[in-house]
Amino acid sequence: MKILVINPNTTPAVTDTVAEAARAAARPGTEIVPATGEFGAVVIGSRAENALAAHAVLSLVAQHAAGCDALVLAVSLDTGLWACRELLDMPVIGMTEAGLMAGCTVAARVGVLTFGARMPQLYREIAASYGLGARLAGVHALDMPAEQAYSDPDGVQAAVLGGVKQLVERDGAEAVLFAAAPMSPLAARLQHLSPVPLIDGVAAAVAMAEAMVGLKLPRAKVGSVSPTGGRAMRGVGAELSALFARKPS
């Protein structure tokens, strides 16, 4: 099984992080095919940067999805999730979606930990859009940029543990999802110091993608995620145009 793992951030180090997390979670025999964003933000950290990243995701999909069995969006805003589901004939799983679902099987309410004071609202919106707002215990943002996970790993670890503690004690979280690709490796590393399960969305997404590949569900022929039946797009590059133009098999 080949799983395309897309990091729309334009930073290869983030891709390396999520690819490693994906490989650690994948079953034997599952190949991880990582891809890095070709344009946009170094590390997506705002609504506008995320809007652009959706295009970057679709461009990567158009180039790399052929031959793959599933797509994992290794970006914690699950950028372009439903657009990819509409375009592709394979399971598409977002790391935050999968992390929330996994969390909901071990915890009555899940806390979310991320970087940057402007981000909690976005995760509240995402959880609500999945219909899972009632399962969200709270969102806590570390007061540092995501990039610091690379430049100051020890400082970030301490902050992460403090954030977990706050989500558990103040918000009643019974599990904590790490909603930031650069935080992925910390879930396993810090688990023994946490009173609740720590969930790496990348690992959860790979496991969920493998599960969905096994279920072999077909595409819907009707409704909001069904194939469009071939659409002409202007000015978007040959591979992406071809993807949009494709007729349903």
Place this chain on the structure above:
Amino acid sequence: MKILVINPNTTPAVTDTVAEAARAAARPGTEIVPATGEFGAVVIGSRAENALAAHAVLSLVAQHAAGCDALVLAVSLDTGLWACRELLDMPVIGMTEAGLMAGCTVAARVGVLTFGARMPQLYREIAASYGLGARLAGVHALDMPAEQAYSDPDGVQAAVLGGVKQLVERDGAEAVLFAAAPMSPLAARLQHLSPVPLIDGVAAAVAMAEAMVGLKLPRAKVGSVSPTGGRAMRGVGAELSALFARKPS
């Protein structure tokens, strides 16, 4: 990997059905360990029967969980789901929970199909209890008892297709979950006749259980699903008493 698949109905034919569905969905190397309810309803079809079945589930768990890696509740009311999560040190997945989650990764809104006019409200309540009420397109009940799946398979198939059609056209379902263990085998069999994916909850639960085993999440040490730390129970049989009395490792 060994997965305990519990059917709290006291009908072995239902166990055979779900065990077969579980085996068809399981990966190579996953062993399915089926168990049948020892007391209670022939086929659970009411709130009171379901309340009793929770005890039956816990009794089966106390007898059969040792040596298993995960538990699948192959009963569409996900009977005893959170009680099992509290008692056991392994992933516990309900077939309707897993079916809804799988459905939510391929459809904006999921329809549910079941047997008997008294049941739709129960599935609305279950979906709401998972926080997924907003993702539920609707519930349609076939006007026949679940047992008819065995006595009149052809008639049931026609009714199922009619129900799917109604869920899609009237309620806007983009996938349909079969919420009745005896309906499990029909998902694959009727898929080619359906405009949307048909989801067998047993298969979804097995796949989700395998995924969760892979994630190796630990138990929470605090909160509403953490181990109780050993509790004395009166009059409930040695194995079940032992399960309640167990201290967390």
Place this chain on the structure above:
Amino acid sequence: MKILVINPNTTPAVTDTVAEAARAAARPGTEIVPATGEFGAVVIGSRAENALAAHAVLSLVAQHAAGCDALVLAVSLDTGLWACRELLDMPVIGMTEAGLMAGCTVAARVGVLTFGARMPQLYREIAASYGLGARLAGVHALDMPAEQAYSDPDGVQAAVLGGVKQLVERDGAEAVLFAAAPMSPLAARLQHLSPVPLIDGVAAAVAMAEAMVGLKLPRAKVGSVSPTGGRAMRGVGAELSALFARKPS
């Protein structure tokens, strides 16, 4: 009028507490018929213990409901509430359900006070299941086991007043419901020290049961709480089997 008051905890002292509370609330002429759980937890304090207690409730109902006019569940998790409604031809009222409803007629938002850090989430789930989640100001758990109400009544009183204060000042509760059978007598005793009404669920349930007996509503003939029409149950004891087998009158 005879009201069956069921305490599924296996501790007679708790039965005595709730029977006393019930008698204090009952009108002249109402007889309280108490019953104690025959198997299960000493004091229900977890999801699994509550799952078992539903069976215990049904067993007690099968033995004691004949000749009674209403059933009050004197257990703050309202264990087996809808199962009893389905089985019995009489009003069935849960103490937390009635307490929330009574609270909603005197307060815009109701706080809930209980014992034990693992319990608040369960009361959030119960309130939500009644559709009353929006009326819930918050849930506060005293950091002590329910049993302490008997062994250290003074310490519990001080803690209760502290909990009430927090629910009022932090969460905006305009009334506080005591969600723990052993806390029942404290509502009246501590009322003069509280800025908001303190509600004993047992008293509220008895009053609500008397009210519903007076309304003489018939059973629904259709839907999720209508009689099942007689069902065969295996291995559950003669009285309970008879209850399930009964045809609607």
Place this chain on the structure above:
Amino acid sequence: MKILVINPNTTPAVTDTVAEAARAAARPGTEIVPATGEFGAVVIGSRAENALAAHAVLSLVAQHAAGCDALVLAVSLDTGLWACRELLDMPVIGMTEAGLMAGCTVAARVGVLTFGARMPQLYREIAASYGLGARLAGVHALDMPAEQAYSDPDGVQAAVLGGVKQLVERDGAEAVLFAAAPMSPLAARLQHLSPVPLIDGVAAAVAMAEAMVGLKLPRAKVGSVSPTGGRAMRGVGAELSALFARKPS
């Protein structure tokens, strides 16, 4: 016990109807004190008429509440409910509030039946304001004015039964609340023709008021329904001014 039963419609015949319904529901020893609106609509049938009626309710309360033990609002829009709770030191119960609560103890979802196409939205808003929107199966309006209950009782009965049928079969109602004071007597009269319980809000409110009187809950000293502590009002009549000026005891 004396219960003030307020009908803010200016039609004495409606008062007679609700007083009779109240007396039929009241326990021996409960005295019903009816009062009719002194200004406003003949039968309240719109949002603006209801806004005016809130003043009429308060005026009646100022005149008649002294010496009473509870107040029942015998108007299906529960006009002035929370205003009365703030002003009075006695239980205040609305007929639709009580009817919904009673319904929620016998049915998973309650349907509401009323007169006039402009009214269903108001009952949806009321149920939502009580936090009970999720328990509402649907609202059906008979296409006739409420006054027709007096001029054409037979025609109204047939229409009521048709409305009940639609609420049960189309909307899944497991009980039906009559939300129109003139419909009160029909609940008992038509019950034997209905597949689900028919609830008269006036009867439910009287029973609930009696129950709340028995519970003897004190007023909150803080929060949105606590006494204001004496307020000066201009131009509203001596009795109403006195009611607003009253200091909490």
Place this chain on the structure above:
Amino acid sequence: MKILVINPNTTPAVTDTVAEAARAAARPGTEIVPATGEFGAVVIGSRAENALAAHAVLSLVAQHAAGCDALVLAVSLDTGLWACRELLDMPVIGMTEAGLMAGCTVAARVGVLTFGARMPQLYREIAASYGLGARLAGVHALDMPAEQAYSDPDGVQAAVLGGVKQLVERDGAEAVLFAAAPMSPLAARLQHLSPVPLIDGVAAAVAMAEAMVGLKLPRAKVGSVSPTGGRAMRGVGAELSALFARKPS
């Protein structure tokens, strides 16, 4: 364009405040026609006072609406909003409704600031009634009466800034709405000291009213806000009676 700006408080100083705020916000050519409540509370500060004020609003409307193009309710409880919409053939806008809507176009979640500990619950109820509960970050009440805005403006300013800070830092508000007519002028005055937009509901309502006048939407002929078609009212004064009796044009 003439906009009727109604202050149902019986305090002309409040009318002066809101009229000034309205004029400051109005476009050139828009005339503001202020009106003061003729009976009721000095400054509305409770549920019962607000219930009376709805009548006062309708009385003012009956006297002053003729010749106006729109109505703004310059009372932060939006008193009588939907009643006015039903009665009048012109746009009707509430200051809190408009303030929330304006806030929702600049902020993911809006905080509300008001006077008095009994009021936050009312604003939560109002926001919920508009369907905007999910956009409400929180409500903070200054612990002082609204009248203090006139007697101690400096003290109020300091308290307002403290309240804004709390809404932003504790509740995640991205804009703050001033929900109290006497606070109107402070929005512009304190804006430079606030980290988020401060919204004066009066200004927002005037702008929204001008916008709606421009859109020239007709009245609905059906539904809960359509004209009633002429209704007889007893004992409510000639102008108000005439307003209710009016047939739709």
Place this chain on the structure above:
Amino acid sequence: MKILVINPNTTPAVTDTVAEAARAAARPGTEIVPATGEFGAVVIGSRAENALAAHAVLSLVAQHAAGCDALVLAVSLDTGLWACRELLDMPVIGMTEAGLMAGCTVAARVGVLTFGARMPQLYREIAASYGLGARLAGVHALDMPAEQAYSDPDGVQAAVLGGVKQLVERDGAEAVLFAAAPMSPLAARLQHLSPVPLIDGVAAAVAMAEAMVGLKLPRAKVGSVSPTGGRAMRGVGAELSALFARKPS
């Protein structure tokens, strides 16, 4: 005042339609600056096409926003709404957002009419994301592509009236929003044939944008829509890079 009106569809005829609608709604003195999408779908009709269009919107914004006072998104999916709010120092209004808000001031519940069976779910999601799901009466899709508004205007008009009728009679809509840019001109044209107000989102957005310009609210300095403070973007064109790199003034 200059309002940038962006149509991210790559079809100039749609731009002409919305520019005309915008000009008809604008006050004297407001200049409409239309812009057409430079890449992407002819008429956006799917999730993936909408994801791409967000980039197109940002590109147009980067080129044309300078010198404008407000931005109107004349695309019924309000594509890139919050991204634009984060990037720009001016009011940004979406046509569906504004249409829903305008509708909510004249109707208790608003219906939405659009083209194509795959689209209703998207409008449900949009309304829910604005927190206005409870105000949505329903969504009806005409079974024809949006392009038909140009090729078969008469056929579309008849279908539109049928859709309005269904939203009113089946779903209880009290106003209907046209959620499709090509439908804009029909609102005014068909109004006299409709029982409820017909709302053109473009007109509503222009009026709302003018109102918000008048309110002169500043940007938030914190939170999820505050300026990012200058961010480096790779590979996205000079103007867009400059927009992202801009420091807050």
